[in-house]
Amino acid sequence: MTASHQSPADAPRTFDVRVLRQDGPGGASYWERHRVPYEHDMNVISVLQRIAAQSRSVEGDEVAPVAWECCCLEEVCGSCTMLVNGKVRQACTALVDRLLVDEPEGIELRPMGKFPVVRDLVVERQRMFRALEKVRAWIDVDGYYDAGPGPRQSPEDQEVAYPLSQCMSCGCCLEACPQYTKVELTRDPGESDADFQARQDQTYDSAFVGAHAISQAVLFNSHPTGTYNAGKRLDALTQEGGIQICGNAQNCVAVCPKEIPLTTSIAKAGRQTTWHQLKKWFDQ
Amino acid sequence: MAKQRVMVVGGGLAGLAATMKLAELGVAVDLMSLVPVKRSHSVCAQGGINAVNDQTRQLGDNEWKHLDDTVYGGDFLQHQPLVHEMTLWGPKVIDLMDRLGVRFNRTSEGFIDRRRFGGTLYKRTAFAGATTGQQLLYALDEQVRRWEVDGLVTKYEYWDFLGPILDEQGVCRGCVAQDLMSMEIRSFAADAVIVATGGCGLIYGRSTMSTVCTGSAASRCFQAGAKYANAEFIQVHPTAIPGADKLRLMSESARGEGGRVWVPRKPQDPRDPNQIPEADRYYFLEQRYPTYGNLVPRDIATREIFNVCVHEGLSVETDRQCVYLDLTHIDRRELDRKLGGILEIYEKFQGVDPRDVPMKIFPAVHYSMGGLWVDYERKADGRLVAGSPKNQVTNIPGLYAIGECDYQYHGANRLGANSLLSCIFSGLFVAPGVKSWLGTVPGGAAAEQPAKLFSDAHAAQKSRQDAIFKRPTSHDNPYDLHFNLGNVMTKAATVVRYNNNLREALQVVSDLAERANRASVVDRGDWTNQNVVFAKAFEDMLPVAKSILLGALQRDECRGAHFKPDFAPPGIDATEPAEKRRQAEAWCDKFEANNRQWLKTTVATCSPDGDPVLTYEAVDTTLVPPRPRLYGLVGAEAIEEVWKERARKKNQTPPPDSVVASM
Amino acid sequence: MTRNEFIIRRLHSLSGLVPVGAYMTVHLLTNASVLDSPATFQRNVNQIHSLGSVLWVVEWLFIFLPLLFHAVLGVVIIRGGLPNVSSYPLSGNVRYSLQRASGMVAFFFIMWHVFHMHGWFHFDGYLKSVAEPLGGAQFKPYNAASSAAQALRSGAVQVLYAIGVLSCVFHLANGIWTMGITWGVWVSPAAQRRANYASIVFGVAMSIVGLGALNGMSRVDVEKARQIEDQIYDSLKGSKTPEELERDQHKRDLHRTADAEHPTAEESPTADLVLPDTVPRR
CATH class of the missing domain: 3.50.50.60 (FAD/NAD(P)-binding domain)
Known part of the structure; x- marks a missing residue:
C-alpha cells in the first residue's frame, strides 16, 4: 500500500546473483547467474521472487525458478536460512543495498552445507526437530483440561528464559558450528517409509544435537514445572552426540539471528550435566 | 470398524x-x-x-x-x-x-x-x-x-x-x-x-x-x-513497515505500551521529527478520540491514518504515505523488555533505531x-x-x-x-x-x-496438474499475474471502497482468471516443483478474490473494515440544539434501518465456473443488542445521547454477571 | 566408546588439566630455574630423581599414559570436526582451530622432545645403538644444565623448541578457558570474559617462563656447568649404594668430547624421563 523510496543516485540499474543450484538430492551442483533489475528496499527474498518471475539466466536460457524456502519474511519463522555471500543467515533480513556495499560484484547464494539438499536452496532440516524430541523440549503437563494457572515466575527468570524461547529452529547455529557435520542418508531400495524413518532417527540421534537443542533443554530445565524432568533431558544431553561434542568455537552465538545466548546455555548445560553425572554416580 | x-x-x-x-x-x-x-x-x-x-x-x-x-x-x-x-x-x-x-x-x-x-x-x-x-x-x-x-x-x-x-x-x-x-x-x-x-x-x-x-x-x-x-x-x-516483498507488521502493542501516532502540522515538515515541538505536532487519534486515544479499533485507526495522509495531505514524506509512530518518550529498558522483538524488526529492515527516532508506518492488509x-x-x-x-x-x-x-x-x-x-x-x-x-x-x-472414491479424487488432481504442464508456452506466468492481482485488490478493496472501482476490479480479476487458465509454467519437473505449486495456489486465489470484491460491491453500507464513503452516514453538523437533536434522531433512524438491511452475514457459494453467488443470512445478536459504533468520537455526543434514550425505552436487560466456563 | 562418549570426553578434558597441564607447568618452572644458576636447576632435577626406581612408575602413570590418552583422543576429536575459519573468521572460531592445530604441534613436539632428551626408552643397548645415534637421549640428569645446553646448541633446534613450547602453552591456557565452559564453571558471558583474561595472563606468564627456560638453557656455559654438576654429584655419592651408582652411569654425561666413547654399557631398565610436557585439551 505504499510507494517505495526514491533510488539513490549511485544505485546500479541491475545486479548479478550467482546461485548454487542442485536439481535433486545427491545430484551435482552447478552455478547459475541471474541478472536482476535493481529496486529500492530489496532483500534476498524479493530477489528470488524476481528470479522466479524471470525464469531466465544471464545467458538468456529459460530455466526453472530457483527453489527456496520462505514464509514469514520478518525473521521469526526460521524458514529462509541460506548462505548469502558465504555466511549463513535468514534471506529475508539480507538487504540488497547492504550486500552490494559489501560485495559490489553481486550476490552469491548457496544452500546450507550441513543439511542434505532437496533442491537448489531447499535443504532437509528434519534432524533439528528430531533433536528437540531427543532432549524432550516440552513441559510434561498432565493434560489440557483446566487446572488453574501455571506456577508463578519472577520477572527476572522470565527475562532470562524469554530469549531462549525465541529459538525458531532456523539452523544458523548448526551451519556455523565446526562440530556439527552433515548427515545424509539415502533410502535403500525396498526400504519402507517407517524403516527409513527409524534408521534416520537413529542416525540423527547418534550425531551432535547442536546448540539449539542444548539451549532448549536448558530452557525447559529452568521452568518451574519443566525442572521435574530435568534429569531426562540431561540424560539425553549426555548420550552419544550430546553436549560433549561441543568444541566451544562459539560460532553459534555469533551467527544466531535472534541473538540467543547459546554459549551461556551450553555452559549452563555443562554445569547441569556435570552435577547430574556426579549425582548419578554418588547418589544411586 | x-x-x-x-x-x-x-x-x-x-x-x-x-x-x-x-x-x-x-x-x-x-x-x-x-x-x-x-x-x-x-x-x-x-x-x-x-x-x-x-x-x-x-x-x-x-x-x-x-x-x-x-x-x-x-x-x-x-x-x-x-x-x-x-x-x-x-x-x-x-x-x-x-x-x-x-x-x-x-x-x-x-x-x-x-x-x-x-x-x-x-x-x-x-x-x-x-x-x-x-x-x-x-x-x-x-x-x-x-x-x-x-x-x-x-x-x-x-x-x-x-x-x-x-x-x-x-x-x-x-x-x-x-x-x-x-x-x-x-x-x-x-x-x-x-x-x-x-x-x-x-x-x-x-x-x-x-x-x-x-x-x-x-x-x-x-x-x-x-x-x-x-x-x-x-x-x-493501521501500522506496518513498508517493504518490497512484504509489509511488516508493527504491532498494536507499540501503541498499547504508550506509542503515539502523529504527523507534523505543517505538511511534509522537513525538520528532524525529534526537533518538531509538541505544538507543531498533530496527534490526530488522541484529539479525535480522547477516550480511546491511540487505541481505537484497527479499522478506525486505519481510516484516520489513511485520511490524514490522502485527504489532508499531511503524510510525513512527499513521495510516499506514512505517519509517525512515536515511542521515543518511553524508557529504553522498558521498550527492550516489552517490545524488543518488534523494535528489532524495524531496526533490521529500516536501519533506524525506533527507540531514538519515531517510526514511519502506514496501514497494510493484515487479517x-x-x-x-x-x-x-x-x-x-x-x-x-x-x-x-x-x-x-x-x-x-x-x-x-x-x-x-x-x-x-x-x-x-x-x-x-x-x-x-x-x-x-x-x-x-x-x-x-x-x-x-x-x-x-x-x-x-x-x-x-470404496477405493474408487479415493482413486477418482487422486486422478482429478493429477489431471489438473497435467493440464497445467501441457499448456503451450505463454508470455503470462503465475508470478506476474499474481503481482497484477495484488495491485488491483489493494487499490479496490482495502481501506476505502467505491462501487465503480469494485466493478472494474471484478472485471480485471475475471480477465486474470482467463489468463491464469492459459499461463504456463517453466518448470514441468516432478521434483520440488514450486512453480506448479504456486500456479495452482494462484488459480485458487481467484474465486476468493472475486468473493471479496463481489461481497464488497453488493454491501452498500459501512461496517467495520468495510468502508464506503458513498454510503457513510452524514455526521452531525448543526450547532443549534434542537436541530442537532433532530439530526441525531435521523441518524439513529437511519442506523436502525441500515442494520435491518445489512446486519447480515454474506454467504458465498462457488459456481462451477469459479464465480461466487451471494446470499445473506441473519446474525445471532441476541446477547448484546447492536448499537452505533462511535468510540467517543468528538462531535458524536448527540448521537450517543439519543441512542441511550432509545435503549432505555426498550428496557434492555443489563448484562448478567460472568458465567464460569469449563474446558 | 559411543555409549560412554560423555564420560570419555570429560576425562579427556580433565586429563588436559590434571595431570598433563599441571605437570607441564611444573616442568617449565623447573626448567626456568636454570636462569638462577645451573646448580639450582641441578638440585631441582636431583630432587625429582631422588624418587629412584619408582620414578618411571610415576612418569608412566601420571604423565605418559594421560598424555597419550589425551593426545590420541584429541586426534579422534579433531577428526570429528570441520574447521571453518575462512567462512567465519571470529575470534572464538580462530581459537577453536588454533586449539586443534596447537594440539597437533604439541603432540609431535612432545614426542620428539622426549626422544631428543630421553630417547623414549631406557634400555642401555637401545639408547646406545638406536637413540643416541639418531640424536636422541641427549639429556643427562646428573649433568642437567650442561647436557641440555648442548642438546639445544643449534639455532634450528631452539626455534623448534620455541614453537613447541608456545604451542603447548597456548593449548593449555586456551584449554583451561574452554574447560571452564565445558564443565560449567564460568557460565555467563561476563564470567567467560573474565576467565578469558585470566587464561591470557596465565598463557603469557607461562610463555615467558617457557621461553625463559629455553633461553637460559641455551646460554649455559657448558664447561663451568659440568664442573658444578659433577661436584654436586660427587657430594651425593656417599648416600648411594653401588648398584645405584652403577645405574646412574647413563644419567651422567660422560662424553667429554662429542665423539668420545660412552664408558659404561650395562642395561638400565629405568626410564628416566624427567620430562615434559604439555597437554592438549579441547
Whole structure:
C-alpha cells in the first residue's frame, strides 16, 4: 500500500546473483547467474521472487525458478536460512543495498552445507526437530483440561528464559558450528517409509544435537514445572552426540539471528550435566 | 470398524490446538502443513492474547464486557454465542498456555503481566515480549511433538492440501494432498478433516501475512462446495513497515505500551521529527478520540491514518504515505523488555533505531475476518453445546474449519489480541465435537469407503496438474499475474471502497482468471516443483478474490473494515440544539434501518465456473443488542445521547454477571 | 566408546588439566630455574630423581599414559570436526582451530622432545645403538644444565623448541578457558570474559617462563656447568649404594668430547624421563 523510496543516485540499474543450484538430492551442483533489475528496499527474498518471475539466466536460457524456502519474511519463522555471500543467515533480513556495499560484484547464494539438499536452496532440516524430541523440549503437563494457572515466575527468570524461547529452529547455529557435520542418508531400495524413518532417527540421534537443542533443554530445565524432568533431558544431553561434542568455537552465538545466548546455555548445560553425572554416580 | 483418523490441515495455533486436544481424547491425528508446523504464520502475531483476569475484574471487567467489546469492535456481525463462549474460555486458555511453558511477561510479584490493546479500556492482554504468537505456537508445537513421539500424531510437513474428498452423500471422507518435495499426489482417508489454514493475505500481493497465506486451501474447500462467508471483511492493520516483498507488521502493542501516532502540522515538515515541538505536532487519534486515544479499533485507526495522509495531505514524506509512530518518550529498558522483538524488526529492515527516532508506518492488509462458513449449536442461555458435532463444522458434514480460515468470532473487524484467543479456543473447542462426529459418522470408517472414491479424487488432481504442464508456452506466468492481482485488490478493496472501482476490479480479476487458465509454467519437473505449486495456489486465489470484491460491491453500507464513503452516514453538523437533536434522531433512524438491511452475514457459494453467488443470512445478536459504533468520537455526543434514550425505552436487560466456563 | 562418549570426553578434558597441564607447568618452572644458576636447576632435577626406581612408575602413570590418552583422543576429536575459519573468521572460531592445530604441534613436539632428551626408552643397548645415534637421549640428569645446553646448541633446534613450547602453552591456557565452559564453571558471558583474561595472563606468564627456560638453557656455559654438576654429584655419592651408582652411569654425561666413547654399557631398565610436557585439551 505504499510507494517505495526514491533510488539513490549511485544505485546500479541491475545486479548479478550467482546461485548454487542442485536439481535433486545427491545430484551435482552447478552455478547459475541471474541478472536482476535493481529496486529500492530489496532483500534476498524479493530477489528470488524476481528470479522466479524471470525464469531466465544471464545467458538468456529459460530455466526453472530457483527453489527456496520462505514464509514469514520478518525473521521469526526460521524458514529462509541460506548462505548469502558465504555466511549463513535468514534471506529475508539480507538487504540488497547492504550486500552490494559489501560485495559490489553481486550476490552469491548457496544452500546450507550441513543439511542434505532437496533442491537448489531447499535443504532437509528434519534432524533439528528430531533433536528437540531427543532432549524432550516440552513441559510434561498432565493434560489440557483446566487446572488453574501455571506456577508463578519472577520477572527476572522470565527475562532470562524469554530469549531462549525465541529459538525458531532456523539452523544458523548448526551451519556455523565446526562440530556439527552433515548427515545424509539415502533410502535403500525396498526400504519402507517407517524403516527409513527409524534408521534416520537413529542416525540423527547418534550425531551432535547442536546448540539449539542444548539451549532448549536448558530452557525447559529452568521452568518451574519443566525442572521435574530435568534429569531426562540431561540424560539425553549426555548420550552419544550430546553436549560433549561441543568444541566451544562459539560460532553459534555469533551467527544466531535472534541473538540467543547459546554459549551461556551450553555452559549452563555443562554445569547441569556435570552435577547430574556426579549425582548419578554418588547418589544411586 | 477400522480405526478412525482425523486429518488436521494447517499447523498454526488453531491446527495445533485441535491436534493436541484430539490426541488427548485418544483420537489418531494426521497433521498436514505446507511448512514445518513450527514455521506457521502464527509466529508473526506479536502483541498478545486477550482474556479477562483478576486485576481487570476488580476494575469492573468481566467476560460479558469482553464479549461486548468484541462484538462492538466487530460491528455486531458475529454470532454472539460463539464470542460469548470464547470470552468465557479466555482466562482458562491463558492458564493452559501458562502451564504449557509460555514465557509470559511477569509482574514483580510473579503474576502474568497485562497490557492494554485497541478497542477496550481494560488491560486484558497477556503477552510474551513482542512475540506472543511465536511463544504460543511453540508451546503447542512442543505438545504435539510429545504426541508424535507417543505415536498418536503423524505429521505430513511440506504437503499441500489439494481438496477434500466427498462421497456421494456429500460427506467428507478425507482429502487429496501433494508432497512438495517428491510431488507425489496422494489421497488420505480421514473420518473428519479440520481445515486450519489461516488467512488469504497473498491475494493482496504484499500484506503482513506470510508467503503461505494464499487462502488456497480454504478456496479448494469453497470450490468443493463449502460456503465462504463475509469475504469482504479484510482487516487493514493501521501500522506496518513498508517493504518490497512484504509489509511488516508493527504491532498494536507499540501503541498499547504508550506509542503515539502523529504527523507534523505543517505538511511534509522537513525538520528532524525529534526537533518538531509538541505544538507543531498533530496527534490526530488522541484529539479525535480522547477516550480511546491511540487505541481505537484497527479499522478506525486505519481510516484516520489513511485520511490524514490522502485527504489532508499531511503524510510525513512527499513521495510516499506514512505517519509517525512515536515511542521515543518511553524508557529504553522498558521498550527492550516489552517490545524488543518488534523494535528489532524495524531496526533490521529500516536501519533506524525506533527507540531514538519515531517510526514511519502506514496501514497494510493484515487479517481475513471472513472465511469458511461454520456452524455451531447453542443453548437457550447463549452458551454453546460443548462436544456438539455441529460446532465449527462447515456445510459439508465431516469438514471442519477453525482459526483465521473460519468466518466467526471477529465480525466486521477484529480487535487486537483476539485472534490468538479465537485460534486456540476454536482449536480446543472443535476437538470434542469432532470426536462426537466420529461416533456418529454414517456409513462406516473412511478407510472402509470404496477405493474408487479415493482413486477418482487422486486422478482429478493429477489431471489438473497435467493440464497445467501441457499448456503451450505463454508470455503470462503465475508470478506476474499474481503481482497484477495484488495491485488491483489493494487499490479496490482495502481501506476505502467505491462501487465503480469494485466493478472494474471484478472485471480485471475475471480477465486474470482467463489468463491464469492459459499461463504456463517453466518448470514441468516432478521434483520440488514450486512453480506448479504456486500456479495452482494462484488459480485458487481467484474465486476468493472475486468473493471479496463481489461481497464488497453488493454491501452498500459501512461496517467495520468495510468502508464506503458513498454510503457513510452524514455526521452531525448543526450547532443549534434542537436541530442537532433532530439530526441525531435521523441518524439513529437511519442506523436502525441500515442494520435491518445489512446486519447480515454474506454467504458465498462457488459456481462451477469459479464465480461466487451471494446470499445473506441473519446474525445471532441476541446477547448484546447492536448499537452505533462511535468510540467517543468528538462531535458524536448527540448521537450517543439519543441512542441511550432509545435503549432505555426498550428496557434492555443489563448484562448478567460472568458465567464460569469449563474446558 | 559411543555409549560412554560423555564420560570419555570429560576425562579427556580433565586429563588436559590434571595431570598433563599441571605437570607441564611444573616442568617449565623447573626448567626456568636454570636462569638462577645451573646448580639450582641441578638440585631441582636431583630432587625429582631422588624418587629412584619408582620414578618411571610415576612418569608412566601420571604423565605418559594421560598424555597419550589425551593426545590420541584429541586426534579422534579433531577428526570429528570441520574447521571453518575462512567462512567465519571470529575470534572464538580462530581459537577453536588454533586449539586443534596447537594440539597437533604439541603432540609431535612432545614426542620428539622426549626422544631428543630421553630417547623414549631406557634400555642401555637401545639408547646406545638406536637413540643416541639418531640424536636422541641427549639429556643427562646428573649433568642437567650442561647436557641440555648442548642438546639445544643449534639455532634450528631452539626455534623448534620455541614453537613447541608456545604451542603447548597456548593449548593449555586456551584449554583451561574452554574447560571452564565445558564443565560449567564460568557460565555467563561476563564470567567467560573474565576467565578469558585470566587464561591470557596465565598463557603469557607461562610463555615467558617457557621461553625463559629455553633461553637460559641455551646460554649455559657448558664447561663451568659440568664442573658444578659433577661436584654436586660427587657430594651425593656417599648416600648411594653401588648398584645405584652403577645405574646412574647413563644419567651422567660422560662424553667429554662429542665423539668420545660412552664408558659404561650395562642395561638400565629405568626410564628416566624427567620430562615434559604439555597437554592438549579441547
